Amino acid sequence: MVELKTPGEIEAMAAAGAVVARALTAVRDAADVGVRLVDLDEVARGVLKDAGAASPFLGYQPSFANSPYPGVVCLSVNDAVLHGIPSRYALQDGDLLSVDCGATLDGWTGDAAISFCVGRTGEQDARLLERTAAALQAGIDAAVPGARVGDVSAAVGAVARTAGYGLSTDFGGHGVGHTMHEDPHIANDGRAGRGLRLRAGLTIAIEPWFLAGGVNAYRVDDDGWTLRSTDGSRGAHFEHTIAVTEDGPRILTR
Template sequence: MRWRGVELKTPEQLVAMRRAGLVVAQTHVALREAAAPGVTTGELDVLAREVLARHGATSSFLGYDGGYDDPPFPAVTCISVNEEIVHGIPGDRVLAAGDLVSVDFGAIVDGWHGDGAITFGVGELSPADARLSDVTREAMWAGIGAAHLRGRVGDISHAVERRIREEPLTYGIVRDFTGHGIGSAMHQPPDVPNYGRPGRGTRIVEGLALAIEPMVTLGSEEGLTLDDDWTVVTADGSRAAHWEHTMTVTSAGLWILTALDGGEAELTARGLPYGPLAD
């Protein structure tokens, strides 16, 4: 069903999205455990393909056409390392100790999508990189926590930005890429920017599913696209982090479709209502 240009899911469709979200969560766990010095990003992509196959799921990313005459995306994961912000193409790059790695991954089950991203270190991160990832993750959860029925998407955007701006260090908030609606397609209206004013944008109602995904840098927010037409790097070479969850708001509370526990632990710790339809 469409409402004011956005797709609203039935409870049964949200449950199907939850199944896709669990594949995303399990793939993130597998890749984080497998990432080590000497492992290539291409090997991690092969592992992600194996997880998809085990669950009878397909990839949201493989063959994705980004428009603007870009070539179709050639992998099932986006693996972005260090100064790469997003859309890194897995291949021969060998991971090294201290690398900052972001894995963005999408899965389709019965025609419904789940989309999520995590950032982690290969071995021990520098304090600055570890803090960058932590702040980005905290900003994602701040945005999730700002979502409530009859609220607006701008409430989420404002909460993400406010959490990042609370830090004494000035971080770059990437503006060229945003969160988004999600459901029967990976990218749908509405956009969910990581900055903005509260009380603006699409109203949050039952059946609306959103992917909330801040991308934050240790320097400039500006990015450059490499010659592969996909990989986006920071213009100043600073490191970047990316966290994302697919979520929805039910009459009972918040439900994180791409978290293994549905978001229960994080939401409870933050004093937020956990409201799964079925889990």
């Protein structure tokens, strides 16, 4: 069921989104050569605690997972692109790190992700990061009243195809509200003019993730969570929670 939010409820979601934004900023500031992923998870936990917010990630176990998620952020390095579990891996110069974070505050949830390189950023990584971020913006720009879900999906997918990157529709954007994953599903590719019509009050997460090698396939690690490219190429992941409004899309996790 798709639930439309009132202006007051959107403001409450923006408060949760602000916590997510602070957590992502804190993790990015702390990410450096030699820093372990578990330490970055602790940084995010501190931000959530200070804000009085809970993590929708911690203990989450969807149908595809064989165990509850153990962290408050997903930390995916290099050829891992989604759902990476915080481990004792120490970041190295040039690593591409994707950070996905959520926060629930006063019963409302925000969800967002960023990707960046630790230390040096190579030319190919810079292009991958720029194009994935551009796809997120293209999807946001398409999320206006009267448009359809397929318009958002098509806008994201067009950027990947033009750049020659791999993408998958298995995991993508979704509704957000009282919980982290609600209807509708927002695939990262699709046909314009198809799907649910967008209305003011709809709150969704748009989250492109692209694979640099151009292969659409991925594999799942033995941990049951981490998604990696099958060809070993690097991945990037960006996400914002937005509200569809009569004045245009409003980013709630900026």
